[in-house]
Amino acid sequence: MTSNFAQAQQRLAARQQAREAENTARLAAQRADTSTSRAARTRAQLDRLPFPFARLxxxxxxxxxxxxxxxxxxxxxxxxxxxxxxxxxxxxxxxxxxxxxxxx
Known part of the structure; x- marks a missing residue:
């Protein structure tokens, strides 16, 4: 009985670590997407400026x-x-x- 309980605890800990790793990866991907899209929006706005500024x-x-x-x-x-x-x-x-x- 003790062995089963210890194994169950290990499985729970492994699942929790996997969830945390997945959440961390998901958050990192979201941050990368938002910074990339922000950079793309800024680039597009700069490209729409009149001549001397469009070359920024x-x-x-x-x-x-x-x-x-x-x-x-x-x-x-x-x-x-x-x-x-x-x-x-x-x-x-x-x-x-x-x-x-x-x-x-």
Missing amino acids: NTAWDAVSSREGISWGLNAATALVGLGLYEFETNDVGITEALKRVWTA
């Missing part, structure tokens, strides 16, 4: 991707590339700040 999606993708930025340092100037745009600056402080922000 492209600019954000270039700036936020790791491949979108490149660093090349010369002696006195720094060539900084953000997406398709490159600029030179003599200000080492700005260059270092950009590097810290980007590599963080």
Whole structure:
């Protein structure tokens, strides 16, 4: 009798763990769906804006991707590339700040 009771307790605990894992997976999927749909709605809204602002999606993708930025340092100037745009600056402080922000 004790053996049956212990086995029943183990089965109940296993079912409870399975339910909790299923609920956790379901909640994670719902969160991913809502964040994806929110991002899609935001993208669609930005695409509907007039000319200069409609390109914000492209600019954000270039700036936020790791491949979108490149660093090349010369002696006195720094060539900084953000997406398709490159600029030179003599200000080492700005260059270092950009590097810290980007590599963080």
